[in-house]
Amino acid sequence: QVQLVESGGGLVQAGGSLRLPCVASGRPLSHYYRAWFRQVPGKVREFVARINWIATTTYYADSVKGRFTISRDNAKNTVYLQMNSLQPEDTAVYYCAADPVRSGTTTSAYDYWGQGIQVTVSS
Secondary structure (H helix, E strand, O other), rough: EEEEOOOOOOOEOOOOEEEEEEEEEEEOOOEEEEEEEEEEOOOEEEEEEOOOOOOOOEEEEOOOOEEEEEEHHHOEEEEEEEOOOOOHHHHHHEEEEOOOOOOOOOOHHOOOOOOOOOEEEEE
């Protein structure tokens, strides 16, 4: 069974940076699509970024484009979310996701999810 574990979250001041790794275990995910989503209390989980299995194609939500970068290291079974110029509105629980077949901007496109990691940006 695939397990995803996020780390690297925490409290940061506005304008700062964080990098979130998501390590997969259980099987190699080198041929899986990988993505990041985020969720604040009372709102639906929203798409942040996705990357294809050979890292040739990435796609971002408009709200993070130019500030966040998704990347992957298949040798380490890990996907990363580099977050720069963080703003208070980026405060959320961040989730990584994976799927062997589907790729999209909705939660239904991904079968495997991490437990989430809190990111808090202070003003």
